[in-house]
Amino acid sequence: xxxxxxxxxxxxxxxxxxxxxxxxxxxxxxxxxxxxxxxxxxxxxxxxxxxxxxxxxxxxxxxxxxxxxxxxxxxxxxxxxxxxxxxxxxxxxxxxxxxxxxxxxxxxxxxxxxxxxxxxxxxxxxxxxxxxxxxxxxxxxxxxxxxxxxxxxxxxxxxxxxxxxxxxxxxxxxxxxxxxxxxxxxxxxxxxxxxxxxxxxxxxxxxxxxxxxxxxxxxxxxxxxxxxxxxxxxxxxxxxxxxxxxxxxxxxxxxxxxxxx
Amino acid sequence: xxxxxxxxxxxxxxxxxxxxxxxxxxxxxxxxxxxxxxxxxxxxxxxxxxxxxxxxxxxxxxxxxxxxxxxxxxxxxxxxxxxxxxxxxxxxxxxxxxxxxxxxxxxxxxxxxxxxxxxxxxxxxxxxxxxxxxxxxxxxxxxxxxxxxxxxxxxxxxxxxxxxxxxxxxxxxxxxxxxxxxxxxxxxxxxxxxxxxxxxxxxxxxxxxxxxxxxxxxxxxxxxxxxxxxxxxxxxxxxxxxxxxxxxxxxxxxxxxxxxxxxxxxxxxxxxxxxxxxxxxxxxxxxxxxxxxxxxxxxxxxxxxxxxxxxxxxxxxxxxxxxxxxxxxxxxxxxxxxxxxxxxxxxxxxxxxxxxxxxxxxxxxxxxxxxxxxxxxxxxxxxxxxxxxxxxxxxxxxxxxxxxxxxxxxxxxxxxxxxxxxxxxxxxxxxxxxxxxxxxxxxxxxxxxxxxxxxxxxxxxxxxxxxxxxxxxxxxxxxxxxxxxxxxxxxxxxxxxxxxxxxxxxxxxxxxxxxxxxxxxxxxxxxxxxxxxxxxxxxxxxxxxxxxxxxxxxxxxxxxxxxxxxxxxxxxxxxxxxxxxxxxxxxxxxxxxxxxxxxxxxxxxxxxxxxxxxxxxxxxxxxxxxxxxxxxxxxxxx
Numbered sequence: 001x002x003x004x005x006x007x008x009x010x011x012x013x014x015x016x017x018x019x020x021x022x023x024x025x026x027x028x029x030x031x032x033x034x035x036x037x038x039x040x041x042x043x044x045x046x047x048x049x050x051x052x053x054x055x056x057x058x059x060x061x062x063x064x065x066x067x068x069x070x071x072x073x074x075x076x077x078x079x080x081x082x083x084x085x086x087x088x089x090x091x092x093x094x095x096x097x098x099x100x101x102x103x104x105x106x107x108x109x110x111x112x113x114x115x116x117x118x119x120x121x122x123x124x125x126x127x128x129x130x131x132x133x134x135x136x137x138x139x140x141x142x143x144x145x146x147x148x149x150x151x152x153x154x155x156x157x158x159x160x161x162x163x164x165x166x167x168x169x170x171x172x173x174x175x176x177x178x179x180x181x182x183x184x185x186x187x188x189x190x191x192x193x194x195x196x197x198x199x200x201x202x203x204x205x206x207x208x209x210x211x212x213x214x215x216x217x218x219x220x221x222x223x224x225x226x227x228x229x230x231x232x233x234x235x236x237x238x239x240x241x242x243x244x245x246x247x248x249x250x251x252x253x254x255x256x257x258x259x260x261x
Numbered sequence: 262x263x264x265x266x267x268x269x270x271x272x273x274x275x276x277x278x279x280x281x282x283x284x285x286x287x288x289x290x291x292x293x294x295x296x297x298x299x300x301x302x303x304x305x306x307x308x309x310x311x312x313x314x315x316x317x318x319x320x321x322x323x324x325x326x327x328x329x330x331x332x333x334x335x336x337x338x339x340x341x342x343x344x345x346x347x348x349x350x351x352x353x354x355x356x357x358x359x360x361x362x363x364x365x366x367x368x369x370x371x372x373x374x375x376x377x378x379x380x381x382x383x384x385x386x387x388x389x390x391x392x393x394x395x396x397x398x399x400x401x402x403x404x405x406x407x408x409x410x411x412x413x414x415x416x417x418x419x420x421x422x423x424x425x426x427x428x429x430x431x432x433x434x435x436x437x438x439x440x441x442x443x444x445x446x447x448x449x450x451x452x453x454x455x456x457x458x459x460x461x462x463x464x465x466x467x468x469x470x471x472x473x474x475x476x477x478x479x480x481x482x483x484x485x486x487x488x489x490x491x492x493x494x495x496x497x498x499x500x501x502x503x504x505x506x507x508x509x510x511x512x513x514x515x516x517x518x519x520x521x522x523x524x525x526x527x528x529x530x531x532x533x534x535x536x537x538x539x540x541x542x543x544x545x546x547x548x549x550x551x552x553x554x555x556x557x558x559x560x561x562x563x564x565x566x567x568x569x570x571x572x573x574x575x576x577x578x579x580x581x582x583x584x585x586x587x588x589x590x591x592x593x594x595x596x597x598x599x600x601x602x603x604x605x606x607x608x609x610x611x612x613x614x615x616x617x618x619x620x621x622x623x624x625x626x627x628x629x630x631x632x633x634x635x636x637x638x639x640x641x642x643x644x645x646x647x648x649x650x651x652x653x654x655x656x657x658x659x660x661x662x663x664x665x666x667x668x669x670x671x672x673x674x675x676x677x678x679x680x681x682x683x684x685x686x687x688x689x690x691x692x693x694x695x696x697x698x699x700x701x702x703x704x705x706x707x708x709x710x711x712x713x714x715x716x717x718x719x720x721x722x723x724x725x726x727x728x729x730x731x732x733x734x735x736x737x738x739x740x741x742x743x744x745x746x747x748x749x750x751x752x753x754x755x756x757x758x759x760x761x762x763x764x765x766x767x768x769x770x771x772x773x774x775x776x777x778x779x780x781x782x783x784x785x786x787x788x789x790x791x792x793x794x795x796x797x798x799x800x801x802x803x804x805x806x807x808x809x810x811x812x813x814x815x816x817x818x819x820x821x822x823x824x825x826x827x828x829x830x831x832x833x834x835x836x837x838x839x840x841x842x843x844x845x846x847x848x849x850x851x852x853x854x855x856x857x858x859x860x861x862x863x864x865x866x867x868x869x870x871x872x873x874x875x876x877x878x879x880x881x882x883x884x885x886x887x888x889x890x891x892x893x894x895x896x897x898x899x
Binding site: 014015030031033034035037038041042044045048049051052053054056058059060061062063064065066067068081083084088089090092113114117119120121123124127128129131132133134135136137138139140141142143144146147148149150153154156157160161163164187188190191193194 | 394395398471501537540712804
């Protein structure tokens with residue numbers, strides 16, 4: 001098994017208020033079979049041995065599904081291997097002697113908390129604005145009572161595969177969250193269950209996206225290239241259509257209530 | 262310790278409906294006067310938080326990740342069981358109940374399992390209504406696949422990402438309640454202690470993982486859905502953050518811990534590749550629908566390329582040993598069989614710790630495209646991790662720690678031995694006995710969260726005076742906060758030489774060796790003397806850099822490993838006393854021709870451990886199990 005020695009330049013920042021800087025570290029004896037995060041583990045162990053504080057980075061499942069890990073590696077979200085999260089990127093993609101640059105997501109809506117960890121609360125706000133079907137537990141009909149064409153279910157699934165990591169935002173020169181929002185809208189709008197609230201949902205989520213500080217789309221499609229789940233930019237077209245339709249057709253929800261006493 | 266399971270009277274199929282009618286209700290106007298804490302935001306916790314909020318309760322929900330959508334339920338791959346019988350292949354609620362009791366090797370409570378099977382059908386309806394994109398047939402109806410331990414197709418799925426899709430459904434419902442102001446969500450917040458006042462659970466102490474601030478929260482009831490403790494082995498299929506801290510702290514506050522030695526080893530994981538390894542990745546059990554498991558018949562063939570070994574020189578050992586279930590034998594049995602082949606010197610890959618999972622025949626039969634459609638994402642994941650293409654070369658797999666059947670003891674209403682503390686999902690001990698069947702964890706999490714706790718918690722809250730909410734500045738809270746801060750200060754003050762991970766790895770190696778796939782008296786006794794030694798070293802030689810009042814991941818890990826170092830001892834103790842083999846608990850002294858030998862005369866019970874203070878041996882209590890509907894029998898998958 002071959003091992004490599006690398007120079008890793010890492011963004012170090014004490015907290016949200018402090019300034020940060022890139023710091024170079026030598027890391028030795030990295031196995032080609034290690035994942036990128038395991039390489040950082042090895043580096044952190046070497047730092048602790050020297051009495052230096054380890055690098056903070058977000059991660060959890062380490063199998064590409066939780067969406068917690070979030071690194072700009074050599075300027076590309078998740079390192080640029082197609083359809084791959086940072087935790088699934090393996091060191092066999094690098095070579096001995098490489099210099100690697102590691103930064104946190106860079107986006108106005110995702111402030112840095114410490115080192116490589118960012119605050120993605122803005123995504124939560126967008127989701128809460130409308131990323132759901134209003135269906136209380138207990139109210140559901142039999143699951144086979146509404147047939148759904150396989151193609152529609154497949155398209156819904158492909159959009160729903162979004163892991164909410166934020167790579168699309170980090171990749172976008174405008175810091176736009178359109179692919180993230182469009183993925184959620186497409187997931188629900190491909191299904192019959194998503195239809196009743198469709199236009200309201202598109203309006204609410206897009207407005208929340210703007211309010212959360214994300215930029216707009218100017219058709220670079222960097223988001224699609226960076227997405228570890230290969231979500232298609234076609235979803236954005238669907239979102240735009242629903243948003244526009246909603247602008248004309250949508251009435252704000254009547255909350256006055258005409259209760260019958 | 263009161264271990265009254267409060268199982269309702271009556272025939273098994275009527276217990277739950279009868280119990281739902283007999284349970285007290287809280288009227289809508291009073292529901293909004295009650296506050297409930299939910300710890301954990303996975304399938305069980307997230308579903309509970311959202312559903313309780315829909316009913317009108319005020320909910321505070323906590324998770325240590327930066328979003329509730331990242332709870333480890335997200336990583337479940339294969340599917341979720343339900344007794345829908347959409348395939349017309351002979352399934353029924355009773356059959357799912359029977360399979361689960363048998364699969365659990367007769368160490369689960371019948372009444373709970375039957376209820377689980379009953380509500381399984383509602384889960385699929387609810388998830389579909391929330392927009393979960395389950396796999397469909399061309400006609401638009403739901404598709405099913407088969408899983409281990411069953412001879413019917415009752416598993417619903419969304420490619421290899423079923424857990425993700427179900428959790429996103431739960432997360433959507435939870436988000437709706439957060440927006441409505443009914444759930445207050447605390448992300449990046451870790452529960453570090455349970456607060457008990459006058460014998461009731463009244464709140465929790467938490468640490469804000471960004472600011473390091475210690476805070477108390479009070480409520481009329483506490484619901485914990487904090488997952489399992491597989492990471493006591495360091496290497497497991499669990500996410501890195503999964504830990505035992507919340508359940509272990511609750512145990513130290515008086516909650517009984519049920520069957521801690523019942524851990525599940527999953528047969529199909531990617532083998533360990535080196536000592537930097539940080540976790541093990543599961544390859545879904547659903548792959549065994551089409552993949553065939555084998556090792557070379559002759560040791561001489563070990564180094565050969567698999568395609569150079571002809572069929573007659575391959576040992577498809579699961580098909581040979583268990584002809585009726587074959588590659589779909591339950592997890593405990595398939596895992597032990599793999600270990601047996603490797604112990605026999607016929608394992609493949611580095612260190613001889615692997616067996617082949619081969620899709621050659623499925624690809625020949627169904628085409629590569631068809632196989633890709635079913636398992637594409639799993640094949641891709643395998644290739645990214647190993648650098649090998651599983652369409653061309655068989656996968657190499659080996660068993661790894663995956664799930665823990667043990668957990669906090671709960672009665673039929675999911676209440677622990679501490680009144681007011683309810684425990685859901687993997688965190689409790691209730692439904693899977695000594696072995697969980699595939700696709701049953703998602704079922705249990707959602708059953709507990711969507712359909713059971715809304716009733717049973719109401720029954721408890723109906724007897725609680727809403728006007729009396731514990732004071733988070735009161736003595737019980739202050740004491741717990743002092744304990745929590747004391748431990749943090751102590752960890753930071755050691756200033757030794759070794760990192761947290763180095764201790765965690767050492768503990769993991771020790772547990773895998775002595776309390777892993779095969780256990781015996783000698784090994785467990787050795788572990789019981791080695792664990793305290795390691796713990797002592799930990800408290801002398803640990804180094805945690807950085808401070809308490811900041812984002813400090815080493816400090817988070819140190820607290821969790823400190824608890825694992827105590828909990829590991831409890832596991833070994835439980836494994837040592839249980840002088841039988843059942844499900845995932847395999848004592849080498851108790852076997853007949855390599856198969857587990859249960860001892861129903863002496864161990865047909867759940868073991869429940871009671872904390873007796875630092876330095877004292879915990880007390881072992883039992884809840885006897887009676888089987889009135891499924892006949893106690895030796896499990897056979899032959």
